[in-house]
Amino acid sequence: MDRYEHADLPAQGWVSLVARADGFLRLPLPLAGESVPAGFPSPADEYMERRLDLNEYLVARPEATYFVRVSGDSMLGASIHHGDILVVDRSLAPRPGNVVIAQVDGEFTVKRLRKTPSGLELAPENPDYAVIPLTEETDFQVWGVVLHVVHKV
Amino acid sequence: MTRQYALIDCNNFYASCERAFRPELVGRPVVVLSNNDGCVIARSAEAKELGIEMGTPYFKCRAMLERRGVAVFSSNYALYGDLSARVMQVLTRFCPSVEVYSIDEAFCDLTGVPGGAEAYSRRLRATVLAWTGIPVSVGIGRTKTLAKLANRFAKKQPRSRGVFDLAASPDPDRVLRWTDIGDVWGIGPKHAKRLRAMGVANALQFRELDRDWVQKKMTVTGLHTLLELRGLPCIGFSAGPQDKKTIVSSRSFGHPVTLREDMLEAVSQYTTRAAEKLRRQRSVTSSIMVFLQTNSFRLGQPQYSNALSVPLVVATAHTPTLIRAARAGMERIFRDGYQYKKCGVMLAGLEPEQGRWLNLLALPPAHRPSDEPLMRTVDALNNRWGRDTVSFAASGIKRGWRMKREMRSPGTPRSGTSS
Numbered sequence: 005m006d007r008y009e010h011a012d013l014p015a016q017g018w019v020s021l022v023a024r025a026d027g028f029l030r031l032p033l034p035l036a037g038e039s040v041p042a043g044f045p046s047p048a049d050e051y052m053e054r055r056l057d058l059n060e061y062l063v064a065r066p067e068a069t070y071f072v073r074v075s076g077d078s079m080l081g082a083s084i085h086h087g088d089i090l091v092v093d094r095s096l097a098p099r100p101g102n103v104v105i106a107q108v109d110g111e112f113t114v115k116r117l118r119k120t121p122s123g124l125e126l127a128p129e130n131p132d133y134a135v136i137p138l139t140e141e142t143d144f145q146v147w148g149v150v151l152h153v154v155h156k157v
Numbered sequence: 158m159t160r161q162y163a164l165i166d167c168n169n170f171y172a173s174c175e176r177a178f179r180p181e182l183v184g185r186p187v188v189v190l191s192n193n194d195g196c197v198i199a200r201s202a203e204a205k206e207l208g209i210e211m212g213t214p215y216f217k218c219r220a221m222l223e224r225r226g227v228a229v230f231s232s233n234y235a236l237y238g239d240l241s242a243r244v245m246q247v248l249t250r251f252c253p254s255v256e257v258y259s260i261d262e263a264f265c266d267l268t269g270v271p272g273g274a275e276a277y278s279r280r281l282r283a284t285v286l287a288w289t290g291i292p293v294s295v296g297i298g299r300t301k302t303l304a305k306l307a308n309r310f311a312k313k314q315p316r317s318r319g320v321f322d323l324a325a326s327p328d329p330d331r332v333l334r335w336t337d338i339g340d341v342w343g344i345g346p347k348h349a350k351r352l353r354a355m356g357v358a359n360a361l362q363f364r365e366l367d368r369d370w371v372q373k374k375m376t377v378t379g380l381h382t383l384l385e386l387r388g389l390p391c392i393g394f395s396a397g398p399q400d401k402k403t404i405v406s407s408r409s410f411g412h413p414v415t416l417r418e419d420m421l422e423a424v425s426q427y428t429t430r431a432a433e434k435l436r437r438q439r440s441v442t443s444s445i446m447v448f449l450q451t452n453s454f455r456l457g458q459p460q461y462s463n464a465l466s467v468p469l470v471v472a473t474a475h476t477p478t479l480i481r482a483a484r485a486g487m488e489r490i491f492r493d494g495y496q497y498k499k500c501g502v503m504l505a506g507l508e509p510e511q512g513r514w515l516n517l518l519a520l521p522p523a524h525r526p527s528d529e530p531l532m533r534t535v536d537a538l539n540n541r542w543g544r545d546t547v548s549f550a551a552s553g554i555k556r557g558w559r560m561k562r563e564m565r566s567p568g569t570p571r572s573g574t575s576s
Contacts, residue, residue: 065288066246066463067242067243067246067247067250067288067289068243068247068287068288068289094287094288094289094290095284095287095288107180110180110181110183111180111181112180145180147180
């Protein structure tokens with residue numbers, strides 16, 4: 005309903021869907037009191053101490069938060085797969101170590117922002133891809149900071 | 158303390174929306190076409206420089222647009238409505254009171270903000286740009302009319318860098334002299350023509366006219382414009398000339414509303430009003446935005462505000478369809494545990510009812526053309542016997558959320574224009 009598709013994707017680009025951050029029905033679900041050790045839900049956990057609303061958990065500032073679908077596999081090491089949805093907050097100041105969505109030479113890309121002795125760089129988390137060094141000449145801007153990945157198992 | 162109003166206006170809004178997610182288009186000319194007849198309805202700054210006129214039919218300028226490498230988009234109100242809601246949200250988060258005026262404009266009361274209105278507006282502008290990607294211009298004045306005038310100056314004068322405070326200007330009269338009479342908020346083309354014929358060509362000359370003469374020739378509306386130009390606020394919040402691009406219907410509640418059901422009734426009621434206005438001007442709408450807010454002046458109470466735009470599959474003026482969409486939107490943004498002060502709806506992406514392209518297959522079953530007589534009949538009954546003679550059950554019977562002044566005896570004239 006409130007989503008818009010972007011059809012013509014640039015090769016490195018990944019924005020194929022941007023949806024409003026609270027564009028899902030609010031559906032508070034029970035949250036189990038204990039964490040589950042690798043997938044053996046215990047019957048004792050039937051006691052639910054509070055309800056979890058995923059929107060509230062994932063989205064701090066709805067007006068600055070965007071859902072973005074990833075294309076490509078340059079960030080596998082950060083558990084970001086092709087087709088995943090990223091929760092991106094544009095109100096945060098990017099810091100080294102953040103996974104960011106950046107505009108480089110008029111194209112979107114998702115990479116980790118890293119600080120090296122020689123300056124900043126955008127680093128992929130997949131050995132098949134090259135690091136993008138950020139120099140004075142690079143046409144570069146951080147579009148938003150990636151906070152969460154929604155991945156279908 | 159003098160009031161300080163700001164008018165915040167998104168630059169070339171639809172074109173900016175198309176650009177917000179397409180960095181490759183930064184610096185390139187962009188135009189947006191209406192979805193019914195393929196006319197240019199928005200132009201980026203670069204497209205304006207190419208001399209592309211507003212309203213030009215696409216078939217006439219198509220070759221030229223291609224030659225110049227202009228990016229052309231069909232209008233996408235799902236996108237514009239969403240970004241509009243986001244911009245309004247940012248403003249509501251940082252300003253004590255905000256009035257949504259149209260899809261791309263809002264008045265904010267900046268009286269007494271820390272650090273002064275101009276510095277505050279610059280931060281506000283930077284925040285809107287960072288969070289939404291939409292560039293805005295801000296005009297600040299002692300009245301809404303002056304804020305609107307200052308906003309125009311901010312937009313047209315690059316040296317203001319997007320923010321202009323009329324009160325801080327060394328020569329405010331020069332700005333009024335620079336403003337053409339036809340560009341003054343609330344002075345329509347007919348009056349502008351008559352005034353020009355009399356030698357009143359700009360806002361400054363108008364301001365110096367005799368007030369009784371203005372009231373006689375231009376009714377109380379003209380008088381309000383005159384007094385506002387003199388710095389006397391006459392147009393309260395949620396009042397003033399209706400914008401043409403958008404229909405807004407919103408109100409503050411007489412007492413705080415806490416119940417979801419009351420909020421849904423209120424939003425249905427405002428939707429009914431907005432739909433009546435829409436049919437009166439023979440238009441249909443492509444999207445409906447709902448918004449709500451708590452009273453930010455009540456310190457110590459938990460604050461919450463939100464806005465959500467719901468795109469419509471088919472542009473419509475059908476009240477039940479609009480009510481359904483508005484209620485769905487309100488269901489999503491309503492949260493329990495707050496004392497709400499205000500809610501409202503905004504219709505955007507208006508098109509003339511006749512000229513629209515109708516895909517009969519896409520029509521939802523509730524919107525068969527056979528409903529048109531029903532809408533006409535409802536409007537006729539209400540015009541004849543008074544408002545709400547016939548109304549939609551969704552908007553409630555008791556209406557516990559109403560404004561106090563709504564509890565009036567029948568037949569007394571009402572104040573306020575925003576219903």
